[in-house]
Amino acid sequence: MKVAVFRKEHFNAAHRLYNPNWSDNENERVFGKCNNPNWHGHNYELIVKLVGEPDPDTGYVYDMKKLSDLIKQEVLEKFDHKNLNLDVPEFEKTNPTAENIVILIYNILREKIESRLDLKITLYETERNYVEYPAS
Amino acid sequence: MKVAVFRKEHFNAAHRLYNPNWSDNENERVFGKCNNPNWHGHNYELIVKLVGEPDPDTGYVYDMKKLSDLIKQEVLEKFDHKNLNLDVPEFEKTNPTAENIVILIYNILREKIESRLDLKITLYETERNYVEYPAS
Amino acid sequence: MKVAVFRKEHFNAAHRLYNPNWSDNENERVFGKCNNPNWHGHNYELIVKLVGEPDPDTGYVYDMKKLSDLIKQEVLEKFDHKNLNLDVPEFEKTNPTAENIVILIYNILREKIESRLDLKITLYETERNYVEYPAS
Amino acid sequence: MKVAVFRKEHFNAAHRLYNPNWSDNENERVFGKCNNPNWHGHNYELIVKLVGEPDPDTGYVYDMKKLSDLIKQEVLEKFDHKNLNLDVPEFEKTNPTAENIVILIYNILREKIESRLDLKITLYETERNYVEYPAS
Amino acid sequence: MKVAVFRKEHFNAAHRLYNPNWSDNENERVFGKCNNPNWHGHNYELIVKLVGEPDPDTGYVYDMKKLSDLIKQEVLEKFDHKNLNLDVPEFEKTNPTAENIVILIYNILREKIESRLDLKITLYETERNYVEYPAS
Amino acid sequence: MKVAVFRKEHFNAAHRLYNPNWSDNENERVFGKCNNPNWHGHNYELIVKLVGEPDPDTGYVYDMKKLSDLIKQEVLEKFDHKNLNLDVPEFEKTNPTAENIVILIYNILREKIESRLDLKITLYETERNYVEYPAS
Numbered sequence: 001m002k003v004a005v006f007r008k009e010h011f012n013a014a015h016r017l018y019n020p021n022w023s024d025n026e027n028e029r030v031f032g033k034c035n036n037p038n039w040h041g042h043n044y045e046l047i048v049k050l051v052g053e054p055d056p057d058t059g060y061v062y063d064m065k066k067l068s069d070l071i072k073q074e075v076l077e078k079f080d081h082k083n084l085n086l087d088v089p090e091f092e093k094t095n096p097t098a099e100n101i102v103i104l105i106y107n108i109l110r111e112k113i114e115s116r117l118d119l120k121i122t123l124y125e126t127e128r129n130y131v132e133y134p135a136s
Numbered sequence: 137m138k139v140a141v142f143r144k145e146h147f148n149a150a151h152r153l154y155n156p157n158w159s160d161n162e163n164e165r166v167f168g169k170c171n172n173p174n175w176h177g178h179n180y181e182l183i184v185k186l187v188g189e190p191d192p193d194t195g196y197v198y199d200m201k202k203l204s205d206l207i208k209q210e211v212l213e214k215f216d217h218k219n220l221n222l223d224v225p226e227f228e229k230t231n232p233t234a235e236n237i238v239i240l241i242y243n244i245l246r247e248k249i250e251s252r253l254d255l256k257i258t259l260y261e262t263e264r265n266y267v268e269y270p271a272s
Numbered sequence: 273m274k275v276a277v278f279r280k281e282h283f284n285a286a287h288r289l290y291n292p293n294w295s296d297n298e299n300e301r302v303f304g305k306c307n308n309p310n311w312h313g314h315n316y317e318l319i320v321k322l323v324g325e326p327d328p329d330t331g332y333v334y335d336m337k338k339l340s341d342l343i344k345q346e347v348l349e350k351f352d353h354k355n356l357n358l359d360v361p362e363f364e365k366t367n368p369t370a371e372n373i374v375i376l377i378y379n380i381l382r383e384k385i386e387s388r389l390d391l392k393i394t395l396y397e398t399e400r401n402y403v404e405y406p407a408s
Numbered sequence: 409m410k411v412a413v414f415r416k417e418h419f420n421a422a423h424r425l426y427n428p429n430w431s432d433n434e435n436e437r438v439f440g441k442c443n444n445p446n447w448h449g450h451n452y453e454l455i456v457k458l459v460g461e462p463d464p465d466t467g468y469v470y471d472m473k474k475l476s477d478l479i480k481q482e483v484l485e486k487f488d489h490k491n492l493n494l495d496v497p498e499f500e501k502t503n504p505t506a507e508n509i510v511i512l513i514y515n516i517l518r519e520k521i522e523s524r525l526d527l528k529i530t531l532y533e534t535e536r537n538y539v540e541y542p543a544s
Numbered sequence: 545m546k547v548a549v550f551r552k553e554h555f556n557a558a559h560r561l562y563n564p565n566w567s568d569n570e571n572e573r574v575f576g577k578c579n580n581p582n583w584h585g586h587n588y589e590l591i592v593k594l595v596g597e598p599d600p601d602t603g604y605v606y607d608m609k610k611l612s613d614l615i616k617q618e619v620l621e622k623f624d625h626k627n628l629n630l631d632v633p634e635f636e637k638t639n640p641t642a643e644n645i646v647i648l649i650y651n652i653l654r655e656k657i658e659s660r661l662d663l664k665i666t667l668y669e670t671e672r673n674y675v676e677y678p679a680s
Numbered sequence: 681m682k683v684a685v686f687r688k689e690h691f692n693a694a695h696r697l698y699n700p701n702w703s704d705n706e707n708e709r710v711f712g713k714c715n716n717p718n719w720h721g722h723n724y725e726l727i728v729k730l731v732g733e734p735d736p737d738t739g740y741v742y743d744m745k746k747l748s749d750l751i752k753q754e755v756l757e758k759f760d761h762k763n764l765n766l767d768v769p770e771f772e773k774t775n776p777t778a779e780n781i782v783i784l785i786y787n788i789l790r791e792k793i794e795s796r797l798d799l800k801i802t803l804y805e806t807e808r809n810y811v812e813y814p815a816s
Contacts, residue, residue: 003235004271008264012806014694014719014763019465030466032473038763039694041721043806051271057155058166059233064265065168083694083718097467099411118271126692126723128416129472135412135459135526136272136544139507140543144536148398150286150311150355174355175286177313179398187543193427194438195505200537201440219286219310254543262284262315272544275779276815280808291601302602304609323815329699330710331777336809337712369603371547390815400552401608407548407595407662408680408816420670422558422583422627446627447558449585451670491558491582534556534587563737574738576745641739643683672688673744679684679731679798680816 004051005061009071011080014041015096039083042125044101046075048109051118062117074108098125102133140187141197145207147216150177151232175219178261180237182211184245187254198253210244234261238269276323277333281343283352286313287368311355314397316373318347320381323390334389346380370397374405412459413469417479419488422449423504447491450533452509454483456517459526470525482516506533510541548595549605553615555624558585559640583627586669588645590619592653595662606661618652642667642675650677684731685741689751691760694721695776719763722805724781726755728789731798742797754788778803778811786813 017034018027027035034040048071052061078088084096094100102123113119124130153170154163163171170176184207188197214224220232230236238259249255260266289306290299299307306312320343324333350360356368366372374395385391396402425442426435435443442448456479460469486496492504502508510531521527532538561578562571571579578584592615596605622632628640638644646667657663668674697714698707707715714720728751732741758768764776774780782803793799804810 001239002269002271003238004268005235006266006268010806012720012722014721017467021465030471033761036761036763036767038766039719039721040692040761040763041694041719042692043723054233054235054239057157059153059231059236061235061267063166081713081716081720083716083720086718087716095467097462099413099462099469100467102411103409103462126690130414131469132412132414133410135410137511138543139510140540141507142538142540146398148312148314150313169353172353172355172359174358175311175313176284176353176355177286177311178284179315190505190507190511193429195425195503195508197507197539199438217305217308217312219308219312222310223308262282273783274813274815275782276812277779278810278812289603293601302607326777326779326783329701331697331775331780333779333811335710367603369598371549371598371605372603374547375545375598402550403605404548404550405546407546418670420584420586422585441625444625444627444631446630447583447585448556448625448627449558449583450556451587489577489580489584491580491584494582495580534554561739565737574743639739641734643685643734643741644739646683647681647734674686675741676684676686677682679682 001053002051003054003061004049005064005067006047006049007064007067007071008045008047009068009076010043010045011076012041012043013079013082013084014039015084015091016040017095017097019095020093039085044079045124045130046071046105047122047124049118049120049122050113051120052116070109070112074112075105078108098123098129098131099133102131106133137189138187139190139197140185141200141203142183142185143200143203143207144181144183145204145212146179146181147212148177148179149215149218149220150175151220151227152176153231153233155231156229175221180215181260181266182207182241183258183260185254185256185258186249187256188252206245206248210248211241214244234259234265234267235269238267242269273325274323275326275333276321277336277339278319278321279336279339279343281318281320281340281348283316283318283348284313285316285351285354285356286311287356287363288312289367289369291367292365311357316351317396317402318343318377319394319396321390321392321394322385323392324388342381342384346384347377350380370395370401370403371405374403378405409461410459411462411469412457413472413475414455414457415472415475415479417454417456417476417484419452419454419484420449421452421487421490421492422447423492423499424448425503425505427503428501447493452487453532453538454479454513455530455532457526457528457530458521459528460524478517478520482520483513486516506531506537506539507541510539514541545597546595547598547605548593549608549611550591550593551608551611551615552589552591553612553620554587554589555620556585556587557623557626557628558583559628559635560584561639561641563639564637583629588623589668589674590615590649591666591668593662593664593666594657595664596660614653614656618656619649622652642669642673643677646675646677681733682731683734683741684729685744685747686727686729687744687747687751689726689728689748689756691724691726691756692721693724693759693762693764694719695764695771696720697775697777699775700773719765724759725804725810726751726785727802727804729798729800729802730793731800732796750789750792754792755785758788778805778809779813782811782813 017031106121122132153167242257258268289303378393394404425439514529530540561575650665666676696719697711786801802812
């Protein structure tokens with residue numbers, strides 16, 4: 001009798017897409033205007049999904065207030081109003097594509113959420129481009 | 137060759153979250169402002185998903201007009217502009233959390249939808265908090 | 273060179289529409305299911321609009337962080353997770369229709385916002401019903 | 409370590425629902441106002457989901473610019489500002505219900521997307537009616 | 545002490561843009577793919593705004609249920625699931641652009657709404673294209 | 681018989697808010713996390729409103745395709761995937777707050793739109809913070 005619960009949060013960040021092992025021309029060819037060396041940015045919308053059985057005493061799978069606080073402390077504190085390439089150590093050598101950001105957010109939260117609960121992250125980079133991890 | 141079809145409806149309701157076996161302090165600690173004894177309320181958005189093969193004569197998995205009418209008759213009639221704790225008998229002793237509401241809606245509709253069709257319910261309590269049952 | 277700035281916030285509340293001077297039948301006839309004596313509720317979306325000249329030093333008409341804090345302190349503290357009829361003294365004898373709520377919010381904020389700034393409030397009761405005061 | 413990536417596009421089209429083997433009365437009974445012989449229309453929102461492993465050099469499962477161009481060329485060119493019954497040969501004898509449109513879009517794109525990537529299509533006919541293929 | 549109240553409704557329709565006094569080439573040049581002789585269509589979102597003083601007994605500027613019923617009877621009945629060019633007599637010789645549709649809806653409702661109330665109509669043809677009449 | 685027409689576009693950009701004449705402490709105090717020297721960013725949503733009389737031959741106040749092209753050429757080309765402080769000369773000495781961006785966009789488009797048409801710009805920095813110029 002498992003129920004999924006979802007909490008939506010958001011953060012704003014700057015980033016640049018490029019591969020430091022490639023020439024400027026190659027980066028331009030592959031990443032186009034996302035490769036602007038002066039950065040650009042997004043309003044990221046983040047959805048955290050937990051799956052588990054509701055607690056019989058509370059009727060909660062997870063307290064949404066606690067989940068919101070956890071996301072703020074572990075994710076937004078690290079990403080919000082930041083430059084993903086410069087301010088987030090994990091992206092020093094990894095390209096901050098939506099795919100790599102969603103995997104990092106999953107790994108951060110996976111350690112903080114009890115293992116009895118399944119976890120999935122959805123990340124909107126724009127209203128028209130978004131990603132999900134792990135993929136269903 | 138199964139296709140999923142989705143129908144979105146909405147209802148407005150009042151509720152209060154608390155466990156009658158607990159002290160006022162314990163209810164306050166766990167449910168915070170959701171425990172207001174004078175109630176609060178939400179615009180609930182409800183999405184009903186059916187999965188099956190399209191009928192070769194109509195091209196429909198299910199007639200959306202019929203599904204909308206069924207949801208109105210079986211769910212909205214019971215929940216819309218109601219107090220979930222006081223007006224819905226199933227919540228006399230069960231806490232009307234989003235998790236428990238979505239399970240009840242599933243159980244109500246599961247009896248009315250042919251068993252050849254899979255059923256899943258998504259329920260938005262706010263734009264930022266929502267639940268799904270059964271969880272995928 | 274006046275610019276308008278807008279800040280959106282939300283609160284959840286229960287209410288009931290009725291006129292205590294009328295019979296039950298008359299209240300039922302006029303307010304229909306909104307007259308449920310056990311209450312119902314909404315997710316209210318609130319938009320506060322200020323109009324003024326940007327400050328040349330900051331480029332701000334008003335600091336959005338300060339405006340958000342002001343709305344939280346003066347409006348959400350009073351309305352969020354409350355029963356508008358029972359918990360808000362101004363609605364003891366006034367019907368908490370969207371029209372009357374938006375006028376009250378305007379009056380509360382008008383006292384707290386410098387008079388050099390024009391003020392307008394928009395209040396969504398549902399996605400399909402909303403009000404604005406003062407009307408433009 | 410599979411990630412899902414999503415791209416949203418839209419198109420506007422006219423259509424009519426009916427079964428040419430049925431009487432006018434039968435079509436009227438089953439399809440109601442969707443059977444208007446003078447057509448009606450929709451703003452369709454289309455979401456294409458691809459599942460695969462991110463490329464270690466780019467951090468992309470798929471270049472969203474390339475996916476957008478592919479959808480424009482293979483799907484929007486064929487459906488946008490068209491009459492689905494008259495202008496799309498596949499619907500000469502097939503009823504253009506949302507179910508049949510989403511299957512056709514899947515079949516068109518499945519041939520153009522590398523087989524290492526899973527594909528799923530979601531199609532909104534209105535904000536309240538939508539379909540998904542293959543169903544999860 | 546005037547308050548504005550808004551009600552949102554929607555309808556789906558087919559149409560074609562062209563000027564019968566022009567050559568095919570000229571119509572093609574001006575209206576592009578909107579000139580498809582086989583029609584295309586939209587989900588139109590309609591917002592009706594009324595401005596007036598709230599009634600002291602009800603707290604309503606206008607009963608939203610009555611407004612919704614009026615829009616359904618006078619506007620949706622005429623436009624929903626219709627071909628605007630073929631099924632709406634007013635567009636026999638007038639091009640059904642969003643501008644001309646919004647003026648027609650205003651004229652229809654203006655006759656049915658008490659003159660003490662100001663009226664404005666907003667019409668979304670797509671999420672990205674919309675019109676308002678009278679213009680403020 | 682004036683009608684307003686609206687066109688919505690979007691761009692993504694990085695920026696930083698600060699006043700170069702102030703100390704780091706003062707900038708931190710006033711602009712908070714928006715003052716991150718490594719930048720942050722947003723998905724900006726832009727709405728351009730034109731007011732005029734519909735042309736009797738076309739039924740258009742303005743061709744939306746032409747308006748979209750004009751916005752792309754004059755505004756998006758300059759702002760999209762850019763760093764507003766570094767890549768937009770007008771913000772070399774002006775703080776790129778939403779207020780200052782919306783005034784700049786107005787000034788750019790005002791020169792390109794016939795003077796018979798009124799112009800207003802709305803700019804969303806996030807879903808909850810937006811601005812309008814000139815203010816109505």
